[in-house]
Amino acid sequence: MFKYFEPNKIFSVTSKAPKYVLLLFIIVLSIGLAEALIFSPEDYKQSHSVRIMYVHVPAAWISLGTFSSITFLSIVGYIFKIRNFFLISKSLAPSGLVFNIVALVTGSIWGKPTWGTWWAWDARITSMLILVLFYIMYLVSWRIYENKDKVFKISTVITILGIINVPIIKYSVDWWNTLHQPASINILSKSSIHVSMLVPLLIMTAAFALFSLLIFLMKYNTELIKIKNKGLDRL
Amino acid sequence: MINEIFLMNGYGLYVWSAFAFTLLSFVSLYLITRIQYVKEKNKFISKFGNLNSERAASAKSQSINREILSNISSI
Numbered sequence: 001m002f003k004y005f006e007p008n009k010i011f012s013v014t015s016k017a018p019k020y021v022l023l024l025f026i027i028v029l030s031i032g033l034a035e036a037l038i039f040s041p042e043d044y045k046q047s048h049s050v051r052i053m054y055v056h057v058p059a060a061w062i063s064l065g066t067f068s069s070i071t072f073l074s075i076v077g078y079i080f081k082i083r084n085f086f087l088i089s090k091s092l093a094p095s096g097l098v099f100n101i102v103a104l105v106t107g108s109i110w111g112k113p114t115w116g117t118w119w120a121w122d123a124r125i126t127s128m129l130i131l132v133l134f135y136i137m138y139l140v141s142w143r144i145y146e147n148k149d150k151v152f153k154i155s156t157v158i159t160i161l162g163i164i165n166v167p168i169i170k171y172s173v174d175w176w177n178t179l180h181q182p183a184s185i186n187i188l189s190k191s192s193i194h195v196s197m198l199v200p201l202l203i204m205t206a207a208f209a210l211f212s213l214l215i216f217l218m219k220y221n222t223e224l225i226k227i228k229n230k231g232l233d234r235l
Numbered sequence: 236m237i238n239e240i241f242l243m244n245g246y247g248l249y250v251w252s253a254f255a256f257t258l259l260s261f262v263s264l265y266l267i268t269r270i271q272y273v274k275e276k277n278k279f280i281s282k283f284g285n286l287n288s289e290r291a292a293s294a295k296s297q298s299i300n301r302e303i304l305s306n307i308s309s310i
Contacts, residue, residue, distance in 0.1 A: 012298070037254070038240060048243030051250045055257040098264045106253040113249050211261055218268045225275040228300055232282045 007084055011224055018217045025210040032207045035200035043197075050197070052110040058205040060103035060128070062212055064166055066096030067131060070138070071159040078156045086152055089159075090142055091219035095212040097135040104128055115179050123172035124180035127165055134162030 036054035043050035070089040077085030107125065108118045119125070138158045145151040173182045184193040191198065241247050286294060294300050 033254070037250075042244070048246040049249055051243070051246075052253040055253055059257070094264065094268070098260050102257050102260050105256050109249050109253045109256070113246055211265075215264055215268055218272050222268070222272045222275050225272075225279050228297075229275065229279050229282060231297075232279070232286065232294060 007087070007224055007227075010084070011221070014217045014220050014224075018214055018221075021210055021214045021217060025207060025214055028203065028210055029207040032200060032203040035203055040200045041194075041196050046114060049110060049113045052106055053197075054200055054204045056103055056106040056110055057201060058208040059099045059106065061205060062208050063096050063100035063103055063128075063131065063135075064169060066092050066099065066212065067135065067159070067162060068166060070096065071163040074152075074156040074159045078152060083148075083152075086155070087223050088216075088220065089155070091216050091223055092212075093135060093139050094219060095215040097132065097139065098215075099208065099212065100128065100132050100135055104132065111179075120179050122178040122180060123176040124169065124178050127169040127172050130165050131162065131169065134158060134165065138162070 032054070036051055040051070040054070042048045070092050073085040073089045073092075076082065077089070104125070107128075111120070112118050138155055141155045141158055142151055145154060172178060173180050185191045185198070185201075193201070241251075243250055283291065283294060283300070
């Protein structure tokens with residue numbers, strides 16, 4: 001099964017896919033922005049400030065999903081010695097970091113009109129800030145270590161330590177008294193968000209996921225070309 | 236209508252700045268990634284151009300190298 005993850009098989013797809021993903025992203029984002037900024041209703045309590053949710057929530061979801069994927073790929077890659085999984089993980093990390101920062105900054109902007117403060121050291125916000133630090137440590141580990149085996153080991157350890165923080169982020173609003181509201185969307189039980197707000201939220205999430213895919217494809221292609229450049233040096 | 240979209244009952248500054256920051260982050264990340272990609276690809280093309288015919292044939296025998304050379308104009 002792992003032969004399908006060989007770089008030459010993946011590259012034949014990833015080298016052609018970005019232009020189509022970019023086009024699809026622009027279309028979905030345009031629909032999402034129109035829904036989020038114009039057509040969706042204002043909230044009865046938060047008024048128009050609720051619209052920040054349409055960038056804040058998808059960014060937070062994707063940053064958490066990306067870190068979980070990086071951890072899974074790093075652990076499987078380390079156990080089964082699949083170097084390409086590390087390359088995929090490394091290519092996922094930059095967009096994950098940017099989404100994490102977007103979630104923090106837009107959350108801070110949303111906090112001012114809602115809570116009356118830009119920042120609070122509450123459990124959800126602090127644990128999201130810790131996730132940013134893990135993303136940075138992960139990316140820095142690839143920059144400072146030349147030895148591949150060492151960087152595979154250290155980056156995997158960083159992701160294992162970082163993944164402990166992911167359930168803390170998810171359940172922080174239930175475990176502690178926080179300024180941050182509890183989850184409005186539940187997969188297993190009934191969601192408290194109205195469908196008129198859920199639809200734009202899902203469209204924006206799809207747009208953000210497409211952007212993440214676009215950056216991943218471009219980054220993965222860059223990494224493969226870097227490897228090929230080193231190969232040409234050895235010829 | 237236009238006033239409502241821009242001012243949003245006094246929340247316009249917060250809403251628009253959150254969306255502007257997000258889109259600015261996207262554009263920056265896209266441009267940085269694209270610049271890195273183009274830089275590596277140009278390096279590959281110049282290195283490939285400097286190979287003699289025997290080495291170029293050997294490099295071209297690898298499918299990824301062929302793909303890189305055939306996708307010079309794409310993203």
